[in-house]
Amino acid sequence: MKRFVGLFVGMLALVALAACGSKPQGPKIVIENAWGRPSPKVATAGAFYMTIRNEGTEDDALIGADSDACGTIELHESYMKEGGAMGMRPVPGGKIVIPAGETVELKMGGLHIMCIDKQVDFQPGTKVKLILHFEKSGDIPIEVEIRNPMN
Numbered sequence: 001m002k003r004f005v006g007l008f009v010g011m012l013a014l015v016a017l018a019a020c021g022s023k024p025q026g027p028k029i030v031i032e033n034a035w036g037r038p039s040p041k042v043a044t045a046g047a048f049y050m051t052i053r054n055e056g057t058e059d060d061a062l063i064g065a066d067s068d069a070c071g072t073i074e075l076h077e078s079y080m081k082e083g084g085a086m087g088m089r090p091v092p093g094g095k096i097v098i099p100a101g102e103t104v105e106l107k108m109g110g111l112h113i114m115c116i117d118k119q120v121d122f123q124p125g126t127k128v129k130l131i132l133h134f135e136k137s138g139d140i141p142i143e144v145e146i147r148n149p150m151n
Contacts, residue, residue: 031053034130125147129141
């Protein structure tokens with residue numbers, strides 16, 4: 001009986017180790033040059049920009065973000081409306097695909113992360129904590145500095 005119990009405990013330990021070691025991990029995502037655009041205190045929205053590089057061998061997607069500095073966060077894109085005016089709208093499908101081995105730039109006039117119902121003043125030098133949610137790579141926390149755009 002002792003031998004059976006020992007064998008059973010040993011098998012449980014192996015199963016536990018295998019489960020821990022087999023945790024799925026997504027592609028290696030690297031975030032660079034993350035910044036936010038200043039906006040006046042009375043403005044209710046702000047925007048975040050960055051470069052997202054996928055160093056993995058499979059596609060991933062940015063599917064959302066969270067921050068205590070924002071009431072709501074949406075993934076947006078800028079587009080040209082009729083009459084030549086620029087507009088903003090949520091990205092189609094609600095996610096920004098980051099292809100394997102490629103880089104996607106979130107920039108003014110293009111893709112960006114929209115902070116709606118700002119909870120803090122977006123003045124140059126302010127630092128905002130942001131958690132990016134990826135479909136396969138999970139959550140990636142970053143710090144974003146509010147700064148003036150570089151020309």
